[in-house]
Amino acid sequence: MTPWKMPPMAKVYEALSALADGRVRIMAPGQAQVVSSAGDKTYSVEWSEDGRRISSNDNASIWQGYTGYPIIAVLLATGRIPYDHASASPLAGVPWHEINERFRRNYDAAVESVLQDIEMRGDDRRVIEREVEAIHRRLEGLGLERGPRRAPFKG
Secondary structure, eight states, X not given: OOBOBOOOTHHHHXXXXXXXXXXXXXXXTTEEEEEOTTSSOEEEEXXXXXXXXXXXXXXXXXXXXXXXXXXXXXXHHTTSSOOOGGGTGGGTTOOHHHHHHHTTXXXXXXXXXXXXXXXXXXXXXXXXXXXXXXXXXXXXXXXXXXXXXXXXXXX
16 A cells, blocks of 8 residues: 655644534544535545555545545544644634635645734634644654545535
8 A cells, every 4th residue: 555645734724623613524433524614525534444544535635645634634533643622723714725725725825824813813823833743743653554546526
């Protein structure tokens, strides 16, 4: 099997938003669904019994070869990657698709914009940044393998 590439840090922020919004649903052992930030797509995530192989039909996972935010969100939701739940709260309601489009897929600029908004609301962005970095390191430590490719979502 092929190992997953590491995603941009922005995908961890997106995964935390999905959790804060309640957009992650565990359907059955080894199966979950994650609704997009715009609410117009539902991605399927599937994993092997031992948890080593995982796949998703989101575009990043299919075309870029890195773990997309639906996979990360499921790993967090199932406890495979522990995280501080409070760090997700300030990321609730972030319209990632819209922001990523505005910044022309410059994920670092999109994240910076979101973090500035969070700071303006009085939340501590550094707490969130540290949690995202820790999640990213834990993800790398899992050494996940790509499961079977699934057809991307057709809107």
